[in-house]
Amino acid sequence: GLLHRFPFEAGVAAGFRELDEAGRADLMARIRAELVVEATQAPHGALGRALAHLMEDRSDASVDALLEAAVDLRAQILPLAQDPAGRRARLARVLGLPDVLSREAIEQSILAGAHLPRSEWPAAAAELMAGTASDQELGRALAEAAAARDPAEALAAYLSVFLTAAGKPRAASRFLTKGTRGRVPALAARLDAEKEHVCARMDDLRSVVILERSAAALTLAGACCARYEAAKAERGLLDFDDLIARTADLLNRVPASFVHLKLDRGIDHVLVDEAQDTSPAQWDVVQGLVSDFFAGEGAREGVTRTLFVVGDEKQSIFSFQGADPRAFGAMHGRVARAAGAEAFRDVSLPHSFRSAPGVLEAVDRIFARASAHVGLVADGAPPPHAAIRAEAPALVEIWPTVQPAPRAPMDDWRRPLDEVPADDPVNILARR
Template sequence: GLDDRLKAAWTLERTGAALTLGAEACRRYEAEKAARGLLDFDDLITKAAALLAEQPTFVQFKLDQGIDHILVDEAQDTSPEQWKVVEGLASDFFSGEGARAGVTRTIFVVGDEKQSIFSFQGADPRAFGAMRSTFERKVGAEGFRRVELPHSFRSAPGVLEAVDAIFKSAVAHAGLTLDGVGPVHAAIRADAPALVEIWPTTVPEPHPEPDNWRRPLDEVPSDDPVSRLAARIAGFIQAGIANGLAIPSRNGRPMRAGDVLVLVRRRGRVFEAVIRALKELKDPRVQVAGADRLVVPEHIAALDLMALGDALLSPHDDLSLASVLKSPLFGFTDDDLMALCPQRKGTLASVLATSDDARHRAAAARLAGWKGEAEGLRPFDFYGRVLGRDGGRRAMLARLGPEAADVLDEFMALARTYEGAEPASLAGFLAFLRRGGAETKRDMESGRDEVRVMTAHGAKGLEAPLVILADTVDMPRPRIAGGLLTLPGEGVPVLAPRKAEDPEVLATARATAAARELEEYRRLFYVALTRAEDALVICGAETRAPARDKPHARPEGCWYDLARAALEPDADEGEPLGFEGKVLRWRKGPGLKVAEAGA
């Protein structure tokens, strides 16, 4: 109708303007790269594919003389552009022109479309299936072999049966496999016992009104669902280690902290709460590796230290000084600042120094001492004295909790890194932190005896005897990169900022994109489940109260519901380890036992 045509016209106008801006941004980016003689990662792929597509070329001839076998690993994560490189390398394999006497040329491709979870990098499991068909057609039926590997060398039979049961329904396995059927696994460890538990979700507790109006608006109450879930997980891990649960994949020895992998869908409240709860146990047997990825300058502890640097470098920066005074380094309150700041004459630093209050003058003296050191010391040495000799680290951990220790350690490591690359100055170090790139990634494969807490994306390729899926309630929000949708079959990006403004063709494209995102959401669930060797725990926190006509507030189709609907019919209620309540324990296969003495 007319409404649809008007929406289409507005969309065309918006898209034309967006593409004009985008083209100019791309032109400038390409010009900057050319001026510096640089290539980015995408350039390497596209230029390699273009070079191999030009035939006949000297490059093709030389490659043809030297390549007999091509191996593509993790093929489900290969993007269509990367497949063009593989096609170019193999272009003469099957033509007969490049054949050499006595040489059989092969392509060996390893991949599992069920584990394709990197669409944001361009990966598409459909491209994996299309390339399989392409090579099958080129080679012919006699030369092509498709080998299925249903056996798992990692997981116990009980875990694999649970995975198969979860993905048996049509809803759960939609988009999981290219042929549209659920997975079927076989375990190499045929007699190994396993434990599969589903815990009840934690839900908001009713609070009497009115609440304490003096509490900060952003304070997280200790009894909120996320904090209670984190406490359950910490208690379960501590009890498992204390009771000496036997780990079948480790020859029946007692459970250790390093046997546990806690997975979340994304870094957020659950992620931070679990790390905090584990550290607050203060149990030497339950060490935790900390965040797998940490953006140091965004944490409040690092922001406080950076504000200290700003205040010392710029005596007129009253805002930074006020931030430092409220930090754990000084412990001033809002009331303290209100007594100092309004209607002050001069800078906040001068008001502190001339105050009649002994505490204010002590703070001014401390700042003056730090200012002298900041001017003469390297950043690492200066902050080392602030945190060590002057008790800054102790004060920060007392207020911010033990998880701040990771941030302070990485902050000091970044100071050392900065000094090795640039002339050491406090102003330069602060600029270095704010430029970005101050993100720390830990190697979670190292064999330290620590509980690992990480995202399911980060855990791909890893494994652990006991896997706890902690973030199973949230669903992905529709994510359209840059507000651009691609029209089906056209490959043309169209600016579509709001669903209400979509013409019919864009509504269809948006629905297709949302469906593909849900498919990847379920593939990520498959990856998370299959990290477990012996034991699997599925739990979650509902942060919103349910509506009156609904029993819970979970979104339909979330990981928790997929697992519970599949496993509940064959599960019994049992007593959990480490916390009060009841859990569902799947009956397939024997559960884990307490390790024998001396194991």
């Protein structure tokens, strides 16, 4: 590969080894164990607090998945990890929150009662207890909040006055009856205003929870990414993303003509297949290799140098690995401008050798609506398809969706937790 030919220019170890999937899995297992040990030994440190925060409502598997995804995005995560204060401020701006706002401050502001001070809760509860059963339910909750000494218990009881168990605002029919509103209109108005205040503060609280969890995730992810990079450097390893990034960097820093010169006779033809699944970083490599194809700088007598790209942006399925069909379109435009009208050929391949006309017609009808092809193609609507086998028969069946049936609690602890019952939608579809 290029990196083995140009290790000095690329800034990599001359004898580097490629890290395969099994090696990465072993490396990540060691790093996760190290992170857990460090967090356990220093529970009040940044790493300990971050892990404890994430584990409040996350499983080990979800945290492991977070770290795996973080390593794939380490180029974006590592700069954020180096600036904790700036990271929190940026997250706060995205969520529309003051940087200094905390969960505790919001909870205290709710308990303060903006429109119904806590000192008036007992009297308000007594008025509600004089109403109907639904009013009395609110009155009991308000009285419980007034009597609670523990702030967490008081907050839970007070929130139940205005919110359902699911955290949604109480419906008007479940919040103050018409009789109570007529009997104590001033109190009803204050309770309505307090309900609006509580709901607004709960929105802020949810945003703060998202901010804190995101900050904790970035703290843990940053530590994992830093250890991953250090472990690779110590062992002289490069993973797949490194190979692409280092090659793109090499071709951006070193003139392509020099690279071609050192590659003996150079590169005359570049073929890119499945171009719709090529990531922007991979396109940078292609751009570096062909940068002088159309400028005359690397021309050789009697040799026509070519770039051949084939792909279908509608078939892009590797976005989770960084593929971006928009980069396909951007590269198309750059090459067209660089090559000129005479040297550039844009060939459409609308014919299908596999499908029958009926199948292709069904697909085209589905994606004819603008809402259906959003994200499918970069510009405009997808082109229609044509079948080579024009007489081939076709059958298109549209099946109704299968909804999962209510599942009874597991009655035998020895049964596997991941057991798929016979009435699971997956099994029903398989039988069909």
